[in-house]
Amino acid sequence: MDKLLITGGTRLSGEISISGAKNAALPLLCAALLTKEPVTFTNVPRLNDIGTMLKLLAQMGVKVSRDGHGAATGGGLAGETITLDASGLNNAVAPYELVKTMRASILVLGPLVARTGEARVSLPGGCAIGARPVDQHIKGLTAMGATITVEHGYVHASASQLKGARLFTDMVTVTGTENLMMAACLAVGETVIENAAREPEVVDLANCLVAMGARISGAGSDVIRIQGVPALHGTSHRIMPDRIETGTYLCAAAATGGDVRLTGTSSAYLDAVIDKLMDTGCEITTERDVIHLKAPARLTAVSLRTAPYPAFPTDMQAQFMAINAVAEGSAVMRETIFENRFMHAVELIRLGAQIKIDGNVAFVTGRAALEGATVMATDLRASASLVIAGLVAQGETSIERIYHLDRGYENLDQKLTALGAKIQRVKA
Ligand code: EPU
Secondary structure, eight states: EEEEEEEEOOOOOEEEEEOHHHHHHHHHHGGGGGGOOOOOEEEEEEOOOHHHHHHHTTTTTTEEEEEOOOOTTTTTOOEEEEEEEOOOOOOOOOOHHHHHHHHGGGGGHHHHHHSSSSSEEEEOOOBBBOOOOOOOHHHHHHHHHHHEEEEEEEEEEEOSBBBBBBBESSSHHHHHHHHHHHHHHHSSSSSEEOOOOHHHHHHHHHHHHHHOOOOOETBBBBBEEEOSSSSSOEEEEOOOOOHHHHHHHHHHHHHHHHHHEEESEEEEEEOHHHHHHHHOEEEEEEEETTTEEEOOOOOOOOOEBBBBBTBGGEEEEEHHHHHHHHSSSSEEEEOOTTTTHHHHHHHHHHOOEEEETTTTEEEOOOSSSOBOOOEOOOOOHHHHHHHHHHHHHHHHEEOOOOHHHTOOOHHHHHHHTTOOOOOEEOOO
């Protein structure tokens, strides 16, 4: 298994481009199941999770065409163009072998049952960050008239025709909202999703669905209304920039006292993160699709609480823990979305961080320096926090199990190298 070797102590500086958003691309690829016509996506990031989703769709009979290229840009390649043609959809099954490696596979459930009247999707198990049930996806589809059974580890849904319904989710769920919104596009009548997720990725999906002929209003608010239509058609859609990748590089630059420009992104979806970075003492300026961050020599620790968008994202909590570990002062970090999302803390402690965990609260006291060590990545964002810590630690940090990173960060080592980091991928 590959590992990353980082020699800390370099101040990041320069310019890199941000990739398309993983968490927008995954539901968007599934939206192609809703039509017999081809749908083309541009700015698709080259990530292992995207590869897994394409494999899943291909084994259902979806024709996948990839351009495979993309022009070189600062610190990486421009996103890929992928065309999906689901006219030959012939197997409404998502098998355990693929679902177990990526929970987002559940996003095929709504589109499959809406388009074919049938779906068999392996139940995603728990994962490193928590139990993550899919009961809200099932509850919503049942309210729309689907018959759902869970047998032998598979969710089996059938419905000759989904019907519009008033849906209320017990908690804000991102992929739950996306699954139900996609299913409702082909239902008869009106569906109203209350307590809907307001994440920008939900809006990106809604924009694409509208371009495919769906009638959706309210995406980006907590009430989404969908008037069902008999069929959707093909379109072309550019995937939005990855706000979490953007936030991660901003944190890496901040932690190293750096000065970086991120292009091909947007500050529009990052208010909570930018606000916290300014509280650490960073100067941030934005212009159209560029964000420029200039960090002070030493950051100030910032307390935070994760919550659904537009509040501070859970997907940025680990990166801020790395920042707080080397900042002046102490911080209280409260995780409210996932029950087990502090696994990076024990690894950061191996690098010398001072962190105490009490349930869903982490108390971090900043230290003047961390020391390099061997650490293990446990999930995608946890690995990002270890990379940030490695960039500031004295000496060498070796990060194992970096397949977690490759799920969600395109060309991370090349991009950091372009900013001056001493980072090397070692093939095992
Ligand atoms: N939940 C339930 N039942 C459900 C659905 C969700 O109990 O039916 C709970 C979850 O267990 C969790 C909370 O509700 O405690 C919120 O989960 P949500 O459904 O919003 O998470 P998700 O849709 O599975 C997406 C992102 C995650 C991100 C979360 C929260 C994608 C593909 N994944 O997951 O991204 O952390 O929303 O913003 O969009 C990542 O990129 O590293 C990542 C984990």
